[in-house]
Amino acid sequence: MIVEAKGLCKKYQKFELKDVDIVLPEGYIMGLIGPNGAGKTTTIKLLMNIVAPDKGDIKLFGMRWNEENEVLIKQRIGYVGEEQPFYDEMSVKWTADLVSKFYPSWDNKTYIDLIKQFDIDENKKVGDLSKGNRVKFALALAMAHKPDLLILDEPTSGLDPVIRRDILKLLAKFIEDGKRSILFSTHITEDLDKVADYIVLINDGRILVSAEKDDIIAKIKKVHIRTAEFNKLSANLFIAHKSVGDECMAVTADFPAFRRMYKNIAAKDPEAYGMDLSDIMLAYVKGEIY
Numbered sequence: 001m002i003v004e005a006k007g008l009c010k011k012y013q014k015f016e017l018k019d020v021d022i023v024l025p026e027g028y029i030m031g032l033i034g035p036n037g038a039g040k041t042t043t044i045k046l047l048m049n050i051v052a053p054d055k056g057d058i059k060l061f062g063m064r065w066n067e068e069n070e071v072l073i074k075q076r077i078g079y080v081g082e083e084q085p086f087y088d089e090m091s092v093k094w095t096a097d098l099v100s101k102f103y104p105s106w107d108n109k110t111y112i113d114l115i116k117q118f119d120i121d122e123n124k125k126v127g128d129l130s131k132g133n134r135v136k137f138a139l140a141l142a143m144a145h146k147p148d149l150l151i152l153d154e155p156t157s158g159l160d161p162v163i164r165r166d167i168l169k170l171l172a173k174f175i176e177d178g179k180r181s182i183l184f185s186t187h188i189t190e191d192l193d194k195v196a197d198y199i200v201l202i203n204d205g206r207i208l209v210s211a212e213k214d215d216i217i218a219k220i221k222k223v224h225i226r227t228a229e230f231n232k233l234s235a236n237l238f239i240a241h242k243s244v245g246d247e248c249m250a251v252t253a254d255f256p257a258f259r260r261m262y263k264n265i266a267a268k269d270p271e272a273y274g275m276d277l278s279d280i281m282l283a284y285v286k287g288e289i290y
């Protein structure tokens, strides 16, 4: 298992992350989604040992963070945080030379290939890179030492769709050999509709959904039923509903169970619609249905 974190808790004055589990096997992309302030960055900082948990157990590549393992773990992670702490006055080339010295596994060919692919001028000052190129440069640095795990905190926020697509393609390629994984936090859920295998939805410091994306999409559905039918069904089949007169739109978290119950009372199949991750997040977090 690449990431195995259980029962993570962290309390700040006005926020509490509670009982967060993150389990990510080799060869997959996990998307960590949730609204602003949900606890995504806090979760990532705990995994990266940037802040210490109050409670919980974290294993990366089967190792716990301690003095003996710290360097071993860091060598195997490529991390791109929300902000890139570069020396803006220094050149791209100077920065890459500096970073390369920290990683024995640095592969200059990989780095040069990425820089060329991203069309980044090595002689430019880092501070003069566009926002998109700055993120791409950070990704190139994170990938050049051949990590087994990429941890990316909102890497695509603020980037245009063309650059986002390039980055997503690169991420899909990164996990192709089935040995490496990516944990990717974002509130741009459409990026995850495309590439994620697992989704963890977090809100107010708690995990609301954690499952394979295809399972989530298969189980969570919007249904159009009669209000009288809705009233006959158990409330815990639904995570949101909106009734207008006789008509009811509801979101069920377990479509197969809902379908069975519905057929019992209505003697027909329900009218059901698939939802994308953005609609699922809004239903869970705000109780809203679109």
Ligand SMILES: Nc1ncnc2c1ncn2[C@@H]1O[C@H](COP(=O)(O)OP(=O)(O)OP(=O)(O)O)[C@@H](O)[C@H]1O
Residues within 6 Å of the ligand: 012, 013, 014, 015, 034, 035, 036, 037, 038, 039, 040, 041, 042, 043, 187
């Ligand atoms: N060092 C800290 N001290 C006190 N509160 C903190 C600290 N770090 C984070 N928080 C609070 O924890 C909450 C969760 O923040 P976090 O950055 O994890 O959310 P997020 O899901 O990454 O949000 P965003 O999408 O806006 O980046 C916020 O209310 C934030 O203010």
